[in-house]
Amino acid sequence: MSLDKTICELFAGVGGFRVGLERADAGWQTVWANQWEPSRKRQDAFECYCSHFGGHKDIYVNEDIGKIDKGTIPDHNLLVGGFPCQDYSVAATGAKGIEGKKGVLWWQIYDVLEQKHPPFVLLENVDRLLKSPASQRGRDFAIILASFWKFGYSVEWRVINAADYGFVQRRRRTFIFAYRNDTDFDRSQAGKxxxxxxxxxxxxxxxxxxxxxxxxxxxxxxxxxxxxxSERFSFPFETSGFMTEGHLATAKAVPVYHGPRKVLRDIMDHDVDEKYFLGENLAQWEYLKGAKHEERTAKNGHKYFYSEGPIAFPDSIDKPARTMLTSESSVNRSTHVVADLDTGKYRLLTPDEADQIQGFPKGWTDTGMSERFRYFCMGNALVTDVVWKMGLTLNKIFAGQPITEDN
Structure with missing residues (x-):
């Protein structure tokens, strides 16, 4: 039996999940989305989202997700969202039972699961989620898995580096796919x-x-x-795994890929504005990118040696980009510096190039926000190409088709 391709998108940003899924099939329909940046008066990411997908302010909601009654969210068959790696621990609160730490966004997902019980869930987080916190390895991820178990789901997870599958950025992220145990897909997996x-x-x-x-x-x-x-459990979660009815299975994922590969050169612009070039004085950049072993003094007067290895300067344009951070284009060690295709001179990436490194169309964030915030949005985004690939598999699942050739 086929399912309607209805989506609820939490922490939507500039629409990465939606871009990837709609590239896989234009039939995906977002029935509700939420984006809220609490530290900013200007809600540029939300405005970017609406500029591309329409200004349906009743469907695309620019409010604090913690203040929204989850029961008012429309029914949907796929819940998606990229949420931050935070402290997911819980504490006893007397007669009220347990409570997660205030402001931790996982609990908003938890509330949606409890209220709406969507058949499928696809989430993204940083790769360190599986190992956190350092003092109790795996606790936070176990809380997530136990929550899904409580609500009647089975869960797969995988750490995926986009570049391992031919895309233009070396970006490792944990993806979580959960499905309700009364779905046709669950029945198709039974016995495996x-x-x-x-x-x-x-x-x-x-x-x-x-x-x-x-x-x-x-x-x-x-x-x-x-x-x-929260108080006692730890587990050595590896980069792939499966959980059902509380049973855990995990193994290290070693990618296998023989297809085409994109590199930084493939998305670079010609005729780039002079403002992106570094100029003649490269000493500051050479220092930032170079190896260091130097004595420093802490605030308390204690002297210590600080060491770090070198970063390629400039970045190779014949390899995928390094992981893009929210600080991209500022004067810091992690910012990409490339040799311009036309002049060979060193320059920063343009905002359009940053969009494309994450798999968005060129100019996606050119919707009235500052250039600095365009880079920030892309540093926060996910690789939409990875979601596109998942969308192709979800198309089969929602159509009731097998996802492997000889199932």
Whole structure:
């Protein structure tokens, strides 16, 4: 049985999930989206979203998600969102039971799951989510998995580096795919071992092939009690895995890809404005990018040696870009510096190039925001090409078709 392709997009930014999914199929319909930047008067990301997708202010909501009654969100079949890696621990609150830390955005997703119970969920987070916090490795991710278990979902996860599958940025992110245990897709996966799902038959294995494993590391969540997990549980989650009914299976994902590969050169502009060029004085940039082993003095007067290795200067344009940060284009070590295609002179990336590194159309963020915030938005965004690939697999799932050739 096919499902309507209805989406709820949380923490929507400038629309990365939507861009990727609609590239996979124009039939995806976003029925509700939320974007709110609490630290800014200007809501430029939201305005960018509306400028591309229409100004439906009743459907695209620019309000603090924590103040929204989740029961008022329209029904939807796919919940998506990129949320920050925060402290997901919970504490006992007497008669009220347990409560997560205020302002932690996972609990907004939790509330939507509880209220709306969508059949499918696709989330994105930083790769360190699987290992955090350092003092109790895996606790935060276990809280997420136990929450899904509580609400009747099975979960796959995979850390994906976009460049490993031919895209133009080396960006590692954790993706989480969850499906309700009463869906046709769950029934199609019944009887398959965790090893089968991780190796070949799962959502991520069929979308982003990886080397097959002979075995997986297994474990179990102690219960659906989030307080118990928060206080005592840890687990060595690897970069791919599967959870159902509290059973954990995990293995390191080693990508397998033989297709075309894009590099930085492929998205670079010609006839670039002079304002992006570094000029003749390169000493500051050479210092920032270079290796260091130097004595420094802390605020308390303590002397110590600071060391760091070099970064390529300029960046190779015949490789994928490094991970783009929100500070892109400012004078700092992580900013890309490239040799211009026309002149060979060193320059910064343009905002249009930053858009394309994340897989957005050229000029996507050129909607009235400052150039500095255009870079910031792209540093916060996800690689839409990765979502596009997932969208192709979701198309099959929503049409009731097998996701592997001989299922």
């Amino acid at each position: 071992s965790p090893l089968d799902i991780i190796n070949r038959d799962g959502f991520f294995a069929s979308t982003f092939p990886a080397e097959a494993h002979d075995s997986v590391d297994e474990g179990r969540l102690p219960s659906q009690d989030l307080l118990e997990i």
